[in-house]
Structures are given as structure tokens and as C-alpha cells.
Amino acid sequence: MAEKFDAVDVIRTKRDKQRLSKDQIDWVIDAYTRGVVGDEQMAALNMAIFLNGMDREEIVQWTQAMIDSGETMSFAGLSRVTSDKHSTGGVGDKITLPLAPLVASFGVAVPQLSGRGLGHTGGTLDKLESIPGWQAEISNERMMEILEDPGCVICAAGAGLAPADKKIYALRDITSTVDCIPLIASSIMSKKIAEGTANLVLDVKVGSGAFMKDIDMARELARTMVDLGTDAGTNTVALLTDMSVPLGRTVGNALEIRESVEVLAGGGPLDVVELTLALAHEMLEMAGVHDADVDAALKDGRAMDTWKKMIRAQGGDPDAALPTAKHTHVVTAERDGYLTEMDALAVGVASWRLGAGRARKQDPVQAGAGIEIHAGLGEKVAKGQKLFTLHTDDEDRFERALESLNPGIAIGDEAPTLRSSVVLDRIS
Template sequence: MHIPELIRLKRDGHKLTAEQLRALIDGYTADKIPDYQMSAFLMAVFFQSMDPEELGTWTEAMLHSGEVLDLSAIKGAKVDKHSTGGVGDKVSLILAPLAAAAGLKVPMISGRGLGHTGGTLDKLESIPGFNVNQTVETFRKHVDEIGLGLIGQTGEIAPADKRIYALRDVTATVECIPLIASSIMSKKLAEGIDALVLDVKVGSGAFMKEVDQARELAETMISIGKAMGTPVRALISDMDQPLGLAIGNTLEVIESIETLRGEGPEDLTELTVELVVDMLDAAGKVDDRAHAKKMLYALLKDGSALEVFREIIIAQGGDGSVCDDPSVMKAADTKITFDAPQGGIIEHINAEQVGLAALELGAGRRTKEDDVDHAVGLILKKKRGARVEKGEPILEIYHNGTGLEKCIERLHAAFQIGEGPAQDKPLIYERLS
């Protein structure tokens, strides 16, 4: 099959056949199609999209490019959650142990940072010794015995998606609904789950800037799940300012541990609990949402969820003492403050600019080959709606000397301070199923 012809067909808006789409996935997985040709095809999809039939074939081809896990021997409901990505979004680190403490099995296969957004694997690797590269058999054992597994994509699970995922980050094709939907669903359905809950972010720090876009993405993934026999629920949540207070890998793990102690920021805790309630509900374990929330808050307060987190850290080679003393994870030694340039009300915080500010310090990667500095990052002292005086610290910068000037430029662009009031936005916009 002539690959340039397939690229041209999609570039010009034509529908590709199932055979052609499978040939692209199979050829790329087998190293018969180079990165530059797949990059060109992804850009063609970015501009011309895919219809539902194409998208179903593309997703199924990625799903079956590797092993599809069989977790049927594991007792209990297997439910996972996926976020479309945001700034300060460390929900997975709290949600997985909390859901496991509540009785669910959580087989979580995660990714690395994309552009200005952080990645769960990068955060986990800031824990000394934590190994995200587990075999499928070990992953299956952890899910069965501990209630969760936290790994990256292996060579066996959706290998086509693993490679395409990395390409999208460096070819400006991240914000494409068919590519986002197929990437998420191929990877998640390969986990052998019984149900999936999605956290679809919307706002300045999300890939979806408008609620209508986020709803379209959610509905696209729900329809893929329905076609493949897996119930999918989606929650559309705010990413018009960072979630929680910490941005940066080590700092976000520390905040996650604080939240697992019942001492985390209100917005982060609330969103995590709401998502776990949806996971329990999808598994048929919720008669009353208010009662389920009360139970989950109790699991945070009494340390049950934190103990599950400690158990998976140790099982995957990490230092479990971080749960007692998070300072074991060393943040950058040098810390300065970013002060309010004027007094007034913080009317808006552009979450994307905050994410890019952390990227300038080295907290993320611009190319798939870049190293990440786990120690650097930002901590918000004030959020949207807060009143500040001129010169008052509104953010702390943890840095190792790289990119500081550009970071501060980004922060000046991120904070809008005026007479107020700040626009009131809900943490959760809507639920879909």
C-alpha cells in the first residue's frame, strides 16, 4: 500500500477504508512506516478529522496492535479513570489508592507529560526508587493483591498508541479530538477494565478551551466505549486555573500525600472524591452519592488510602517512607517568590501560562527525548478570587537555575489582577454517560 497516497487522501478530506487504516497502524508498529510519514498523516487528521466509522477502526487497530489484558480472574470490579490533562492535575496519585481502599480494582496505565501538562509517570518517578516499568504479569499481580497497579505502557500494551502519543507531543497534533479519543480509549480498553470514568478538562490550561469542545470529546469517547461494550462515564471539570496549589513533579507528589492524609487543597480533594464516586457508581456500588462521599472522606482522614499508596510504592521498588516524610523527595534547593505587581483581586490565572512557566524551569519536556527535572516547580499562594497587595507573594518558584527569566515572564502573563470580581466558574461543569 502506497503510504503517501493515503496521506494525500486524508489531507484532501477523503474517507479511508478499514483496510487502509489498519495498514497504517500495522505498518507503523512494525517499523515499516517512518515517523515522518505518520507525523504527516496525524497532521492530515488534525485538519480533516475522522468520521465515526474511521475512528472506530483506528481505535480498534491501535487496541489490537499489542496485548489486550485479561483480568477476568481477578475478583471485583476493574475500573479506571483517565484525565485529558491539565496543570497541577495530580488526581490519579490520590484517586487510585482511594478507589482501591474503597474496594475497587484499579489497573492504571498512564502516560508522560504532554507540552504544558504534567504526566502521572513523571510524578511517580520523582519518588525514590519507584519503577513504572513493570511486566504485565507483575502489574496483574499488583491489581489483584493490592487493588491497583501504576505503570506506563509496556511493549505489549497498545504499542501503536505509545509511539503515536509521543509523536503528537512534538508535531502540534495534541489538541485533535479523534486522536485524543482513540489514544485514550485504545490504551484504556487494553487494560481489560469493566468500566471507565473520564475527567475531561476545559479551560485555559486544558487542550479543550471551550465546554462544547470538551463535551464533544467526552461524547466521542463514550461512543467508542459503547461500541466496544465498555461503559464509559465522563465528568467535565474546570482547568481555567491550576488544580490544587503545586505544579511540578516532586511538589505534586508531596501535595498528593498531604491530600491522602485528608489535608489537601479543597478543590483537589473534592474533584478526586467526585471521580471515585463515579467509579463506584459505574461498578454498581453506590446507592446514595452523599453516603459514598462521606465514606471516601473517612478513608482519607483515617489513613486507609495513604496506606494503599505506601503499599504500591513499596511493591514497585519505591521508598515507602515518603508517606511519613515527603521531604525524602528533594525539591529544588533554591526558592524565590513571585510577587503581585499591583494590588487588587486576582481575576484570572491562565493555567496554560503557569504550566509553560514550570516547563521553562525544566519540569516538563518539549521533545520526547528531553529529560525532566523532578525537583523544580511552582506553588501557588493565592488563587482566583483572592485579594492581594502590591508586592505580596502570590507564588513560590523552586528552581535549579534554568529558565528562570522566561518563567517569570510567563507568570506575568498568567496573572490578571484588577478591581474584580473574578469570574465564578464551577469545579465541575457536567456529567455525561
């Protein structure tokens, strides 16, 4: 059968700053999924989009074509209304872990189809796999059962959801076209819309540890994604949240599970609790649960009970000891003063170099590797005081981790001005 278009013509259209038609977009996504359009051609088209952009109609159509490349899910048969959250990724971003059971404890179903980490941002599934016995891969039937009771599931997305996006994302990763608003927005939203949730809250990170370093770019990305969700009939809002310093006091898989359990027990770092509560309010309001006392649900054990049921439902033992790394290295303050800088990217890359993350999709991760943060930004510290503990199974990783960490940390004579809230803006 003759093809409707030619890849070279489609590339030329975007290279010459013209808009792609609906038919061109539908054809090129389908043809790439079928293997008719080659990787080198899609890479050229991605770069043309990166350099010349897309208008709203093109982004809507590109997103729809990726949804149409695979299957879609429906939660219409559930007795609970669904509400979902997606984060654009950051350092120490463990929010999904306490958030899903917290929201589910109010009778809302939370289907969190999550991914693995790549580069300096950790993957939710990698974190959960540090719990003995826990399984990321479950069938759609089992997922629906768990969404009825206990009401939340965190699992791997099926290969059938937006398969074009998987192919294109892998290509963007190796051709320096990841940080492009039309391609980021369509990648995230094609999967989320295909998942079929009724309500979606986006946590768009801003700062050194995020894809979006600049608040105006982050706002544009959030606006684009909210519009895509709304156009597709998914109730969507976005919060812009700070990622200039790591979230919480731990970065790494088992370390972040431990901290998440502290939050579910009514404790934990203030910034993690603040963001968990803010996102829970949004998810519950959208699902029609108004004036929910989410703070009380963390403190009285309801959210913890739901967490334990969710972990058991996926084969895990929530009471088992978490893995620990074989080796530790303590970083201390070199002088008296105030901690004036703690760069999220520096901490994230150091944790990755310790073995908590992966450079390629097929790489293994160490469950116990990562960084404990003992002093927060703005805190007064004394010479010799413990600032960080580095964890890894391979002692030879410490040197390269410190090469990343040390330049991102500064101690000064005056306390820095601290942000008043993790949440910077809301877009609906």
C-alpha cells in the first residue's frame, strides 16, 4: 500500500517554520510506530519542532495521534471517582508515596501509573521496589480490584498506552530534544489522557533540579498541559512548585520510602508535608470531596492504614526492614555560618552517581544508595557539624559523587532569604 505522505516533506514543512496539518501529524506518528518512518527522520522532525515550535492546534493533534497509537483505559466501571497526580520530576520528589494513600483514604480512587528514573530524577517505581516483595507490574484486572479497595495503586503503565510516546521519548533522550514544551506537554498528557482519569493535578517543578529552570517556561508548560487536558475532557489544574533545593531530607530509593512513611505517621519534613497536603486538597476538591481535613488523616493513621493495604495488595511487606547500603561517608561543615546554598541538581547528580539512579534505561539501581540531608537551607551550622551522609554499595563511587555535591553547597555569614511556600503558583 502506498503511503499517504513522505517523511522528508513533513520534516521540510516544520523545518521551514510552517504548521503541520492534522493529516500530516496523524500519518507521521502512525508511520513511525509502524517502523515506516526511521529513527533518523523522527529525530530530524523532533529537532525542527524544538527549534520552530508548534501552535496549540498542532500540539493538540500531536497529543491525540500519540493517544491513538495505542489502547486507552476507562475507570467508568469503578464505584469511586478517580483523581490522579503527575509530577514533572525533581530531586527527593517522593510526594506520590504519601499522597496516593492520603487521597484514597477519603474514598477517591487514585490510579498512579508511574515510571522509572532516568538521570538525576528518581523514579517512583524504583523507590517502591526497595520494599521486599513489592511488584510494579500488575494486570489491568488486578489494578481495578485494588482501586476499589484500598483505593490507590502505584504501578507500571502498560506497554499498550501511547506506544508512540515511548519510542519518541527514547529518541529525544539521545538527541538533546527533551526540554521542548510542545514535546514535553504532549508526552505527559498523551499518557495521562490515555489512562482515562477524570481529574488530574499537575505538579510542575521549577528550579535547578527540574526540567524547567525558569518560572516563565514552567508557566507556559503548565498552561499548555492544562489546555490539553481540558480540550480532551479531563478536569486539569497545575501547581508550580519549587525545585531549587531538594524536597525533604532524603534522596534515593529506600531512603525516600523511609521518609514517606514518616510523613504517613504524622511527622516528616515540613516541605514534603506542605506539598502533600496542597496536592491532596486539589485532588479531593476536583473529585467533589470538599473541606476534607487531610492533615487529620495523616495524623490519625487513616492514610498509613491505606498505605499498608496498598503495599500488601501488590505483594509487598510494609513492615519489613528496608535495604541499607554497605558503605557511608559523612560530609561535615568546613566553617561556622549559615547554609546559604544547596543546589538541587548538584544533590541529585551526586545521588545518581552513588547508584540511586541510572544513565541508561536498562541499568540496575541500588536500593540503599542516596543522600541523607542533616541541615536545611538557611540553618546555622558549626564547623565539623554533619551536613550529609552519602550511602552506596561501591566505595569507589564516593569521589565522583562529592565532585558533584561540593560545588552546590555554600556556607556564608548571613542567613539567606527563604521562600515562604513550596507552591509558587496555580494554573487552571
